[in-house]
Amino acid sequence: MAQVVPGLEVFLEDxxxxxxxxxxxxxxxxxxxxxxxxxxxxxxxxxLPGQLQVLFSPQHGFLGEKQDNMVASPDFADPRLKLPVFSLYGPRLDPPMEVLQGVRVLLVDLQDVGTRVYTYGATLARVMTAAARAGVKVAILDRPNPIGGLQVEGNILKPHWASFVGPYPLPMRHGFTLGELACYYNATQKLGCDLTVIPARNWRRAEYFDQTGLPWVLPSPNLPTLEGALVYPGQVLLEGTNLSEGRGTTRPFELFGAPFLEPWRILQELRSISPPGVILREAAFEPTFHKWAGELCWGFQLHVTDRWAFKPYYTTLVLLSVIRRLYPDQFSWRQPPYEFEYERLPIDLLTGDGAIREAIDAGHPIPELEAAWQPELEGFLRESQAFRIYH
Structure with missing residues (x-):
């Protein structure tokens, strides 16, 4: 099988x-x-000597050094290229119009992870909107979706719950590359952007990142491994709770827990509703920073055993449902602020629908929730076919 060539190299060839x-x-x-x-x-x-005039950075910074959410990256001058770097995460989420108007074409090369709440998609949408106003062309140097382009999962975000972790209606696991997502947003939201996508050569939708032959470079500080990216579409929901999502450990999102959890009790509850394609290994850890820093946390590490059967979003919702029921006095939903939102609950922004939290609080079975969102998910699948660049 031919090695995948990222859009960056395709662009630079000619x-x-x-x-x-x-x-x-x-x-x-x-x-x-x-x-x-x-x-x-x-x-x-x-x-292209002398043509590159300005650099922009998404969440976590141009250097990738910012660990947590809502930690702004400063503007600075790149010491080697002698170019200004403008942060698009923090007090400013949009490119300054006077800076944007100084270029004719804005190239975008970001490694996305196929998950709605990963903020690179929101940054791209805002960049496209600004570029349309400025008359600037946007060109996506595309990369593979590391968790594959065939599987999709989750409810569709309701417009009322739009935020920086979901600007427009989309399921949690959407199956798009960033280039495809840009085309989808541009058309469905009528952004009016002059948009071109340079596809990654030889990528096939069924391929996960470790089948591409490309080197893995962590796309953000807390996704150091592909294994973390596989569980991320579900485990990111833990950011909306008082459970540790494994930040401050060497396996964030794969590990999760809290001092009050009893893994053996949770496993007992899961016997009747065991999530497919994954083994929950009992684990204990002590985060070095973030939630429960310095405290012993009991929980699990998620080991995906069958990528095609595994449903990350469903799995984490099942876990939250069980934990909410077993520990009603110790478990809690995280309070704002979260991703520059100061009023609405983070979990509602993450799921894209406050009804999901309400259903968990009321003890509704997760399989019933999943069945309820299938018709809208199937509608998205039909609509998304027109924006698929890869087969």
């Missing part, structure tokens, strides 16, 4: 006419590399 001789901007992060792990900013600057 830059299109619209990219030649014009001022360029680049939105990127540490995972924006070629197959030899060379950074995109350096490669673009060398391939």
């Amino acid at each position: 830059p299109p006419a619209w990219a030649r001789g014009v001022p360029l901007g680049l939105l990127c992060h540490p995972a924006s590399v070629d197959r030899k792990l060379r950074p995109a900013a350096k490669l673009v600057a060398e391939r």
Whole structure:
């Protein structure tokens, strides 16, 4: 099977006419590399000398150094390329119009993880909206969806619950690459962006990242492994609770727990509703930072045994349902603020529908919730076919 070539390299092999001789901007992060792990900013600057004028960064910063949510990245000057870097996460979520108007084309090279709440999609949507107003072309240098492009899961976000962890209606696991998501948003939300996608060569939708031959570079500080990305579409919901999602450990999102959990009791409850494709291994850990820092947490590590059977969103909802029922006085939903939202509950923003939390609080079975959202998910699947670049 031919090795996958990221859109970055496809672009650099033969830059299109619209990219030649014009001022360029680049939105990127540490995972924006070629197959030899060379950074995109350096490669673009060398391939198109004098054209790259400005750099932009998403959440976690241009250098990828910011660990947590709502930790702003400062603007600064890249010391090697001598270019300004403007952060698009923090007090400013949109590119400054006067800066954007200084380029003709904005290149975007970000490694997404196929999950609605991962904020790179929201940043891209805001960039596209601003670019449309400024008359600037946006070109996505596309990369594979690391958790595959065939499986989709979850309820569709309700517009009332739109936020920076979900600007538009979309299921939690959407199956798109970032380039496909950009096309979907541009059309369904009528953003009016002059958009081009440079596809990754040789990628097939059924492939997970470890089948591409590409090197894994953590797309954000708390997704150091592909295994973490596999469980992320579900385990990210723990950010909306007082349970540790494993931040402050070496396996965030795979590990989760709290001092008050009793793993053996939870396993007993799961016997009648065992989530498919995953083994919950009892584990204890002590986070070095974040929730329950320095305290012994009891919980689990998720080991995915069958990627095609595993349903990350369903799995975590089942776990939350059981834990909510077993520990009504100790478990709690996290309170705002969360991702620049100061009033609505984080869990409602994450699920995209406050009715999900209400159903868990009321003890409704998760299989019934899953069955209820299937018709809208099937509608999304039909609609999404028109935006699929890869087969």
